[in-house]
Amino acid sequence: MSSPQILMIEDDTRLAQMVGEYLTQSGFGFTHAVDGATGLAQVQERSPDLVILDLMLPDTDGLEVCRRIRSLPNALAKVSVLMLTAKGDPMDRIIGLEIGADDYLPKPFEPRELLARIRAVLRRRGEGTSATTPAMVMRFGSLEIDRNARTVTVRGEPAELTSYQFDLLVAMAERAGRVLSRDQIMEAVRGRELEAFDRSIDVHMGRIRAAIEVDAKNPKRILTVRGVGYVFAKQQD
Secondary structure, eight states: OOOOEEEEEOSOHHHHHHHHHHHHHTTOEEEEESSHHHHHHHHHHHOOSEEEEESBOSSSBHHHHHHHHHTSSGGGGGOEEEEEEETTOHHHHHHHHHTTOSEEEEESOOHHHHHHHHHHHHHHHHHTTOTTSOOOEEEETTEEEETTTTEEEETTEEOOOOHHHHHHHHHHHHTTTOEEEHHHHHHHHHSSOOOTTOOHHHHHHHHHHHHHOSSTTSOSSEEEETTTEEEEOSSOO
C-alpha cells in the first residue's frame, strides 16, 4: 500500500522543510510549493491525498487557492484541505470552512498536532471505502446517502459536500430523530471535543443545508434546536 501523499503550499521554506522532515519520518510522501499557482499546478499533476494550505501566500491568498481546488473537476476537487490560519483570527477560519476546507490549524502549531489532524482527515476519507463499512445507501425521502461511494444525491442530482461535511451528514443521519449537541456531533466525526467558542459546526451545517435542502433558509432535513444543537429529521420529502 502506497504512502499517503501530502502537498504543502507554504511560502515559509524553513517551516515547510521542518514539516516535510517530520511527515516523511511518519510515513508520508511530501512535496512543497512556495506559492498558490505552483501549488494548484501540483494538485492537478500529482493528485495528492491532502493539501496543507497556508492562508497567506505571496501571489494570492489561501482562500482563493481553496476555492480553485474545489472548482477543479472530478476527484481533484475532493482532495482534503487542511488550512493554516493566523492564531486568534476566527473569521479566516470560518471563511475557510465555508469555502470547503476540511479542517484548520492556527499558527504556530506543534508538529504532533498537525500530524494528528492529518491522520484524522485522512481516516475520515478512508472510512468510506473500508471493507468494514456497511455497504448500504441511507434513504430519507428524495435524499440518498451512499456511504461506500461517499456520495449524496437529492432527487437524483448530486449534492456537493467536502469530506468532512459528508461525515457530519452521515453522523447526523445515523442518529436521525435524536437531538445532538455540537460537542456530540464533532466528537462523532473528529474524536475530540468542540473547542471553546468554536462555531465551525454551525458553518458546516449551513453548507450542508445549502447542498441538501430545498430551501436552506427554511430547512426540513437538519433542524436547529435552540440552545441545544441539531436534529436530523426522520421523516423527509
